[in-house]
Amino acid sequence: MAGNIVFEDAEIRVVHRPGSSDYSLVTFAALGHRPNGDWIWAGPPIEKLDIEAIGIIAHRPNWFPAAAMQAAAPVIRDLLRPRAIGYGYSMGGYAVLKYGRLLGLTHGLAVSPQVSIDPADVPQERRFRPHHDPVLHANMAVVAPDPPPISFVVGDTMWDLDGLHLRQAATLPGVHVIPLPFMRHAAIDRLTSTRVIASVLDLVLAGDAAALREELRRGRSQSAELHLWIGRSAAARGHLGPAERLWARAQALGARPGGIAAVRALALRERLMALFAMRRPREAIAFINTAIEEQGRQVQALVHLGEYLRRRGLPARAAQCFRRAIQTAPRFAPAHLGLLQALQARAGPREIALARSAALENLSHSPADVGAVLALDIDLPAPAESVPIPGQ
Known part of the structure; x- marks a missing residue:
């Protein structure tokens, strides 16, 4: 059914x-979602189940600032039925816990939430620190009066990055934490089917933590998503053979080859980073080519790996990643910018100038990207070299 912006x-x-x-x-909505007409997060199961719904979508990664939520609260409260569940993932999960009472929610389901991204509250949390704004996020931490009276938090308690938030959430009154081991920040994948979400919402309304825990455990052996993410954990720890068997099982259970390739690429990046973190540089360097090959034609993944290798002081290997990304997506500005930055460390001026010329040609459709290339402080050959640079 069509929605109305209220x-x-x-x-x-x-x-x-x-x-x-x-x-x-x-x-x-979660971190990467933006308003688009009457779109709301979790729309497909909502439509199939004909659920009375209100969707809140942020214009940017802003963690739903308190002033905006306070302004919207009267409108939302007037629309609520006597029982109302808040449901969100990651940034959205934070909002469920922080604004449950403000909005008049009776129940909450927060998947992989944060309790804050303020460094003063969670100094170990660095993933989302760039999005923290002291002006927007004063008194940001979720505290006892905030969550809905009956709240469930679902996530990977064994993974340190989410575990630190889940442990703090568990101390809040009325909050029950349901562990989903090995899922890391992808716990939401256990809630993607309409059947599962329908059952989960019924159990949330019943306030039955034991039954909800059992529901999310049920069918684990038949869950493609769980096999995907356990395989990721295994590969990141260096157990590549067991990981491949888990991914083969995931495919047999319905996981798409593209999804498996994306998880494999991520896991091998994590394995490479783990080897460097464990101070095993020889093994790490020997593993780089394997990690690069497994990124395939995934442009964002290649750029991510290239940036990591450049920061590790391996510009030639970083350049491999950026060049592969450019081959796949010649107009992707971060790949060109990354390549130019990597080349500055060791390449000659002619090679840099040629890469710059190619970047300007491929990015000519975007003045902002051209400006970013021109703004780089790079060494160019003397004019006698006569290397063509578009626009100059």
Whole structure:
């Protein structure tokens, strides 16, 4: 059913989608989502189940600032049915916990949430620190009065990066933590099917932590997603043979080859980083080619790996990654910029100038990208070399 935008400001959009359920589901979009018409997060299962829903979508990675949520709260509360579940993942999971009482939610389901991204609250959390804004995020931490009266937090308690948030959430009154081991920050993958989400929402409304834990454990042997992510953990620890068997099982259970390739690429990047972190540089350097090959034609993955290798002081290997990315996506600016930065460390001026010329040609459609290339402080050959540079 079509939705209506019922509130919007510079930070968030709120969309109401009517449904026949006797409860409301308030969803909070995740980090990478942006407003798009009447789109809301978790829309497909909501539509299939005909759930009365309100979707809150951020205009940027802003962790749903308090001022915007306070402004929207009266509109949202007026639309809620007597029972209302908040549902969100990561940044959205934070909002479920932080604004549950403010919005009048009776229940909450937060998947892999943060309790804050303020360095003063969680100094170990560096993933999201660039998004912390002291002005927007004063008093950011989730505290006892904030979550809905009955709240469930689902995530990988064994993974340190999410575990530190889950442990803090577990100390809040009314919050029950349901572990999903080996999923890391992908715990949301256990909730992608309409059947599972329907059952989970019923159990959340019933407040039955034991049954919810059992529901999420049930069918683990038949879960393609679980095999994918356990394989990732195994590969990142160097157990590549068992990882391949797990991924083969995931494919047999319905995982798409492209999804498996993406997880494999990620796991081998993590393995390479782990070898460097464990101060095993010889093994790490010997593993680099394997890691690069497994990135395939995934442009973002190649650039991510290239940036890591450049920071590790391996510019030639970094350049391999950036060149592969450019071959796949010649107009992808981060690949060109990364290559130029990598070449500055060891390449000759002519090679740098040729790479710069190619970047300017391929990025000529975007003045901002051309400006970023021109802004790089790079050594160029003397004019006698006569290397053509577009626009000069």
